[in-house]
Amino acid sequence: MPNGxxxxxxxxxxxxxxxxxxxxxxxxxxxxxxxxxxxxxSPKTAKSQGQRLLTFVDVKKEVARLEVERKAETDYN
Structure with missing residues (x-):
């Protein structure tokens, strides 16, 4: 790993x-x-927190996983 x-x-x-x-x-x-x-x-920081959360890799992956799940469910119905 770089720089240890x-x-x-x-x-x-x-x-x-x-x-x-x-x-x-x-x-x-x-x-x-x-x-x-x-x-x-916190509702006071929700706007900035929500936007920040969408930049995290783990959140992006979970959103992508859930979107696949949602698409499969809506395609099924």
Whole structure:
């Protein structure tokens, strides 16, 4: 690893997982601010927090996984 840095692959945190779920499946799907609030982030910082969460690799992967799941379910019905 460069400069002695190690990269650990960690499982997504429950709160980030909840954010991703709310972002794809929630009542206000694809609204990062509302998804952050529904995932128990502070309403005062939800706008910036929601946008920031969407930049994290673990959140992006979870959103992508949930979108595949959602598409499969909507295609089935």
């Amino acid at each position: 840095q190690q990269t650990e692959i960690k499982e997504i945190s429950p709160q980030r997982k909840q954010f991703a779920y709310q972002y794809v499946w929630g009542p206000e799907a694809y609204n990062a601010t509302q998804s952050a609030i529904l995932a128990d982030y």
